[in-house]
Amino acid sequence: MANKTSSIVNIEWKPDKTSNIPIFKQIVSYISNKISKGDWLIGNKLPPQRALAKMFDVNRSTIVAALEELTSLGILEGKSGQGTTIINNTWSLLMSASPPNWQRYIDFSIHKANSPTIQTINKLEFVDGITRLSTGEISPELFPKEMMKKVLQRVPERAYSLNYLEPLGLFELRKILSQHLTKYGIYIPPTCILIVSGSLQALQLISLCMLQPGSTIFTEIPSYLKSLNVFQSAGMKLSGIPMDSSGIMPWILNKKDNLEETSLLYTIPTFQNPTGRLMTETRRQELLDWCKTNRLPIIEDDAYRELWIDEEPPLPLKAYDKNGMVLYMGSISKSLAPGLRLGWLAGPESIVERLGDVKMQTDYGASSLSQWALTEWMESGLYEQHLLILRKHLKERRDLVLHTLETYFKEIATWNTPAGGYYIWLRLNKNISTDRLFEIALSEKLLINPGSIYDFSNNQHIRISYSYASPDELVKGLIKLSELIGEMYQYY
Ligand SMILES: Cc1ncc(COP(=O)(O)O)c(C=O)c1O
Known part of the structure; x- marks a missing residue:
């Protein structure tokens, strides 16, 4: 090791x-390393540039670049006539400022974090060996692989490019969707x-473009929307309306409930998440009338419409909307593949244009490959064929789960029979902690x-989904769950 006042004379590396x-970067790393390890000390002088060039077997200009970088980092100091001296030796000092406190940045950020339970669910869904009794996706067994192959083979023939698309999205896709929605x-x-x-x-775009901090979003109790922070993160209030x-029963609201100019109502009338409930046709009319009278615009989320099992559901609210007060959202995430990341919003042109402009600023548009693929799915008729098969499977799975509940849960819970979608909203007879049950089940x-x-507020329910786990896993998992609930009941 060199002593404090000496010069470094020999470099083997x-x-x-x-x-x-780049060579100068390698030299920067080598010298920094020597200093941070304590091999070279503060006050040590480096050999002259010419000598360093010889020792490292490089051009002098490379040495100049390396020394300049180390000087700018505050590690070395060069004085004319006195050579180059080491002036710092710890990384925190070398960086001249301490590393940023990232936690502080996170703590002060606008967007709220998911709840710890949701973060745990999001991670554990990818751990092998776990039975997913509540996942809101179609099972990999039900994914239409062969049809997808056909679709993807055809895409290159028609996708004239995979460049960015126009602000509202691929015209061919919007055209076929416009036809599809007439059904x-x-x-x-x-x-x-x-x-x-x-x-x-x-939803994100609506929160950015149409609402202001302090706006209130009304929604069903319970609702999928409560599991997101999309509106709350933008400073809006979420307020629940009973069903x-x-x-939903909006007339339970009264004037004092912030029914001001910038409020909105978000609803999932068809096979609601998480209750699986289907809004009746009469209620749809009542809801629209009430919202019209009270000038409360509606966001209708129709993600589960195509997954009917027993009979076609009543028409969407949007179909009865004469005044342009419904923004209609659709998605293929539940019916085909959430990984394609495609959905649509239908509404008055001025709103759609405005949201499209902000979307361009956000991500330059949804994946053009996905948009071409979905156009092909729909135009070819394969999407409809796939839905026929999927509905059959969902019916079998729903009936299997209902039968299992009938056999093992009769004494411990009650539940609904969904006419479509994925979910059964299981209500436990005793008020045990479902968060504790979540941990025990895990x-x-x-x-x-x-x-x-x-x-x-606190809740005695579990959302069961019959769409994801295999039939065998569903039965075994539910039997085990009934035993765990039974054990917990003994202490309540
Ligand atoms: C009612 C509802 N809307 C939307 C989504 C998410 O849809 P996407 O994947 O299209 O963002 C979900 C997913 O669980 C949902 O349940």
Whole structure:
């Protein structure tokens, strides 16, 4: 080791000239390393530039570049006539400022974090060996692989490029969607449809472009929306409205409930998440009338519409909307593949244009490959064929789960029979902590979504999904879950 006042005289190391790392960078690393390890000390002088060039077997200009970098970092100091001296030796000092406190940045950021339970669920869904009793996706077994192959083979023939697309999204896709929506009584031109990267993005854009801090978003109790922070992070308030068996009951609100100019109502009338409930046709009319009278615009989230099992659901609210007060959201995440990240928003042209402009500023548009693929899915008729098969499977799975509940849960819970979608909203007879049940179930490798994620207050429910786990896993997992609940009941 050199002593404090001495010069460094001998350097054995040479840079690797075959490496991709620039030579001067290698020299910077080598010298920094020597200093931070304590081999070279503060006050030591480096050999003159010419000597260094010889020792490292490089040009003098490379040495100049390396020394300049180390000087700018505050590690070395060069004085004319006195050579180059080491003036700092710890990384925190060498960096001249302490490293940024990232936690502080995170703590002060605008967007709220997911709840710890949701973060745990999001991570554990990817751990092998866990049975997912609540996941809101279609099972990999149900993914239409062969059809997808056909679709993807055809895409290159028609996708004239994979460049960015126009602000509202691929015209061909908007055109076929405009035709598709007529099946549901929605007559809207392609210019009133915005393609989004999943319907979650539509909510994000609405929060950015149409609302202001302090606005109130009304929604069903319980609701999928409560499991997100999309509106709360933008400073808006989420307020719950109770449901009865026919759907949301907005008349429970009264004037004091912030029904001001900038409020909105978000609803999932068809196979609601998490309750699976289907709003009746009469209630749809009542809701629209009430919202019209009270000038409360509606966001209708229709992500589960195509997954009907027993019979086609009533038409969407949007189909009865004569005054342009419904923004309609659709998605293929539940019916085909959430990984394609595609959804759409249909509404008045001025709104769609505005959201499209902000979308361009956010991500330059949803994946053009996905948009071409979905156009092909729809135009070829494969999407409809796939839905026929999917509905059949969902019916079998729903009936299997209902039968299992009937056999093992009769004494411990009650539940609804969904007419479509993915979910059964299981209500436990005793008021045990479903968050504790979540932990106990996890120790048995069962992943459940406790109702507290979706509710506005404490809750005795679990969201069961029959769409994801295999039939065998569903039965075994539910039997185990019934035993765990039974054990917890003994202490309540
Ligand atoms: C009602 C509802 N809307 C939207 C989504 C998310 O859709 P996307 O993947 O299109 O963002 C979900 C997913 O769980 C949902 O349940």
